[in-house]
Amino acid sequence: MSHLNLPEGLTSRVLTQNDAQAVYDVAAAQEQSDIGKTEIELADIISDWGRPSWDIATHTIGVFDGARMVGYGEITGHDRGDAAVHPDFRRRGIGTAIAGWMQQTVRDLGGTGYGSPVPEGSPGDRLLEKLGYRVRWHSWVLDLPEGKKIQDRQLPEGYAIRAAEPEEYPKFHDVIEDAFLEWSERDRQSYADFEASVIGRPGFEPWCLRVVTDAGGEIVGTAWVIMSPDPVMEAYVQALAVRKDQRHRGLAQALLVDAFARGREHGALRSSLSTDSRTGALGLYQKVGMEVGDIWVNRAIGV
Known part of the structure; x- marks a missing residue:
């Protein structure tokens, strides 16, 4: 379904790789x-x-005013979608039309429902609530403010933190997936998708994949750091995981502190990450001095 019920003068079509900048702008x-x-x-x-499992021709829609993109929707995973409408074009029914497309697309793909993250109390949050979307979970964006001292965390004897070697990337992926699938209801991500979205991400550098090893040299914890240059250089911890049998030893806190420190070495003035109510990890991040900033909700609906 590529044609939506839109106000006169607006059109819709599936997206192409050349639309990435326009999607970002919206x-x-x-x-x-x-x-x-x-x-x-x-x-x-x-x-x-860039993920091999994802098909832009069946998972996206764009709304246009002439050549200008003013809204878009995409199904990014088996139960997640993302959408946006340019503020200049709100209250015209575009968001409702995109939400309808997303529900139909999930149905066509064989899914039973999907959810979208929106800032709590935002126009998008209010629209989805009006359309019958329930809150699945809350998410918090936490920041380590500029100039705030990072408290050291000592590792147990025999453990060490370093950058992952390229031949260890599959193990890095396994540790993350094993940990995240304890609470996330989704299929296991393939290594090919991990490689495309992490190693193939623009700006990736090997130092950004941090690992903690045990006395035998085995990887038991991981942290993925993304450097974001705008508006100031920021180190964002995209993923943090510790193997289940290695928890409660301070490894996660040590990884987090290491990620912040390496980010600052590479020019970061701020450090941040996000977590949600499924993980129970909010207290961990507050213990190392992080402060809650924006609050998001994931609103979901069955199809």
Whole structure:
């Protein structure tokens, strides 16, 4: 379904790889309006769209005013979708039309429902609530403010933190997936998708994949750092995981502190990450001095 019920003068079509910049522009404008800053990066879109398991021709829709994109929707995973409408084009039924397309697309793909993250209390949050979407979980963006001292965390004897070697990337992926699938209801991500979205992400550098090893040299914990240059250089911890049998030894805190420190070595003035109510990890991040900033909700609906 590529044609939506839209106001006169607007058109819709499936997207192509050449639309990544336009998608970023719309999403960034919406975030700037809703939370006063831009968190999405063009690299997020490029890396997501590079996954072998994902098909841009069946998973996306764009809304256009002439040649200008003013809204878009995409099904990014088996139960997740993302959408945005440029603030200049709100209250015209575009968001409702895109939501309808997303529900139909999930149904066509054999899914039973999907959810979308939106800033709590934002126009998008209110629209989805009106359309019958329930809150699945809350998410918090936490920051380590500029200039705040990072408290050292000592590792147990025999453990060490370093950058992952290229031949260890599959193990890095396994540790993350094993940990995240303890609470996330989704299929296991393939290594090919991990490689495309992490190693293939624009700006990736080997030092960004941090690992903690035990006395035998085996990887038992991981942290993935993304460097975001705008508006100031920021180190964002995209994923943090510790093997189940290695928890409660301070490894996660040590990894987090290491990630912050390496980010600062590479020019970061701020450090941040996000977590949600499924993980129970909020207290961990507050213990190392992080402060809650923006609050998001994941609203979902069955199809």
